[in-house]
Amino acid sequence: DRPFILVAGPCQIESRAHSLEMAEALKELCGKLGLGLVFKSSFDKANRTSLASQRGVGIEKGLEILAEVRESLSLPVLTDVHDVQQCALAGQVADVLQIPAFLCRQTDLLLAAGATGRAVNIKKGQFLAPGAMEHAAAKVASTGNQSVMLCERGTFFGYGQLVNDMRALPIMAASGWPVMYDATHSVQQPGHGAETMGQRSFVPPLARAAVAAGISALFLETHENPTSAPSDGPVMVPLAALPNLLEPLVALDKLVKSPAFKNQMALCQEGLSL
Amino acid sequence: DRPFILVAGPCQIESRAHSLEMAEALKELCGKLGLGLVFKSSFDKANRTSLASQRGVGIEKGLEILAEVRESLSLPVLTDVHDVQQCALAGQVADVLQIPAFLCRQTDLLLAAGATGRAVNIKKGQFLAPGAMEHAAAKVASTGNQSVMLCERGTFFGYGQLVNDMRALPIMAASGWPVMYDATHSVQQPGHGAETMGQRSFVPPLARAAVAAGISALFLETHENPTSAPSDGPVMVPLAALPNLLEPLVALDKLVKSPAFKNQMALCQEGLSL
Amino acid sequence: DRPFILVAGPCQIESRAHSLEMAEALKELCGKLGLGLVFKSSFDKANRTSLASQRGVGIEKGLEILAEVRESLSLPVLTDVHDVQQCALAGQVADVLQIPAFLCRQTDLLLAAGATGRAVNIKKGQFLAPGAMEHAAAKVASTGNQSVMLCERGTFFGYGQLVNDMRALPIMAASGWPVMYDATHSVQQPGHGAETMGQRSFVPPLARAAVAAGISALFLETHENPTSAPSDGPVMVPLAALPNLLEPLVALDKLVKSPAFKNQMALCQEGLSL
């Protein structure tokens, strides 16, 4: 019932200066909105469509930058890990380790992430029913780590298309773990030629829908100039558009976490599975 | 920007007494909530899975009952039509003629419904992209009838499953016609054996999501005892649960139609198509 | 175990001369290939995407032409019906009445088609699991008409896309009715703008796959010049390409109906449902 927290940042760590600027701007905005913030950025894009696409600054440099963001701005940070070896390293810096959607069933990665003791955010695979995510969470929890989040980011819906099944939110929440909604990857259009495309124009209605259905955290990628970003440009929300996007969502979240909305969910007592 | 209206009633016209009781109860509830109400009920279920399922009271008897509801309670009524011949008859009584989802591309039916001059609510086919609904609306509008609504009620998503793509709401709205969300048929599970099943437990989160995304009308079927209803029992909302369901949705609707939410949609200027 | 029959013709009845020429060419080809032939053509395209698209010559003129094809060439003919009223009329001429995919659950249409005593070919709805087609067949059979065929023509797979699930063929066959495969509508791409597009380049691999899986009839639309056809041009097979397409399929069909392939299906004894 607490307000959603915001997990936001540019898709990739582009440079020390860029990360610090983005984090500072986000911190200021969230301060105004009374929103908790986790800064998100990736040191490596390990599964780009094409080999020719830019992968990132690498783990060593990337973690160094995240550490500086974390300390200088007193912000928790989230980054994603792609193999067992990265977990311990990333866990020394990041407050939250994120398991990419394609990797959400890789047992060793989930165990290694869990073993760091850091919070673990598991993105729902585009190929997975939401009810199956409890098994992924159980792998992390088996390490004794009870800080798990499950994240909706779209489900495969015909070639090159994703759909957000908003039922996934209460289904995953029924497993007892907090649920995050990733508003920008959800509007990706994968597999059109050599690059993943997307439609940021659907971020507002989908984010509204998810906040209204009920979430613990909102994830979105942002950039001061998405068209120049090395990855996910078509889906990232321009930094300048964030206030207009977020302010109404905060009000919406407050409303749906009021008591009347709990009574409403009594209808859902019959069980939430598909 | 006006509040959503409610289109509600039992799936089938079961009897004169039942229709009047349901309509009266709904009228009273909507009065309390300040909600506009259209009473919905069907005289014929023309596409039941199995021949053995109950079809309804028939057009003559059904329209007679609807006419009585309409006059005695001063309520507008909606009913669905399944072939050209029914349109003129139904149009003498009903304020809104509804085109079933499976029939949303049947040109003659759309033209005949349009020619009655009554409002026409076209349900989006489970097999249709939301952007294609503008062509269905154009068929009705070609008759000179400008009272068209488009209604989301789920899209085919693997056998026996529907999904609500909430992007359908802004996409259909971009065509300029008002958009309705059908919260109960959206939770159907078609094609499991000889009966369509469903999960009413998902009505609240999906209705919230749709209202938050932005709709002109909310459609739902209701019954004082869904388990005894001759059709759609698994999805209808018990009449007694309606106040708890609707009151929060009214508050939500009011919020998302406030000015801050319009600015938010500026992000969507890039165009809304898939 | 008998060889598949071919159901073929131009999508629309364009004129008396065109129908006769097409039917004659098909008859000659099938004679060479030893293939049974049913001539297919439509008098009305009742569910075009756009109102502006050409609908056809109408039922009166269309049936007159089909009757002439039937008599002058001694060919059975198939045509599709869209409402109850058309059934009796069409049944006076056509050997097979076809129920369009969108209409495969319309009880009255199925009953009226069944009541003509003519064979009835029911296309599987793009929104329906193959196992549910037995209920559609049962509606026809309830009239005492035991000449029913079920036809696969693609299943909704994300917006603007169809997929052929080849499991549908044995599943529908398990209901006891003969199964047809529609090789040209299966490659439609519905809902791209105001016209349905398609990719005839996939007709050969899909037709091969279907014949190999096992079918009683092969349906395809053909035209001497598809690009000039008033409907379904993007999917129709050029008449001149038919010999190269069909000859191998005949050989394939013969092979898969040999005894060794029956033993192979013993693996399927466990039951065929999804």
Added chain:
Amino acid sequence: DRPFILVAGPCQIESRAHSLEMAEALKELCGKLGLGLVFKSSFDKANRTSLASQRGVGIEKGLEILAEVRESLSLPVLTDVHDVQQCALAGQVADVLQIPAFLCRQTDLLLAAGATGRAVNIKKGQFLAPGAMEHAAAKVASTGNQSVMLCERGTFFGYGQLVNDMRALPIMAASGWPVMYDATHSVQQPGHGAETMGQRSFVPPLARAAVAAGISALFLETHENPTSAPSDGPVMVPLAALPNLLEPLVALDKLVKSPAFKNQMALCQEGLSL
């Protein structure tokens, strides 16, 4: 145009004795059928649904057993790799390294597999359009390794369901790489509770359809007693059923690789993409 080769074996390496027995039986069968054989078995099941499921004998023991199968029976062997570190090790033994479907976009894994110089079989992700697999192949080929195969094993089709789009076979073949069809994983039903289920009864019709559409290799898992197998029991074909399954497929393959079938594909010249 060469006959398909068979890639077969039990899902997991269960023991030295079991692997040798299975490989010997398969070798004898393929000798009779004139089929090329690659023995397949996994040392680790790295992405089981549930943590409680059995994972396998491990890489060291597993590779030792595969090496013995390879040498004592003179059979090429295939095994799957799940992270960069495994590639060099597995590449010392296996003739073919297989990239699991969930991992088909993991750049580092593809590069490491390519760098071994061994053949690399990339399974198409359940979340990927077939046309996108050329980018995965290009990552391997960038290492100078030109021995790449692409493998169809089903595409996500609603929760808990896969569908085989047979168009994927010519689309992937159009990239120039040989194409394999995995007949047993294609009938999995993932995400039903804590275990992946499946329906081996659909293996024969789907394998027929794929062979008819045209493939370079057929993949299937087999076991002398699938119900006792530690993984994929519901989909594996009983060893005793293999002769009845394979013999007709060999005849089918021979037929579709005859010249008449090449002419047939001339229809596909327009380009094969979705």
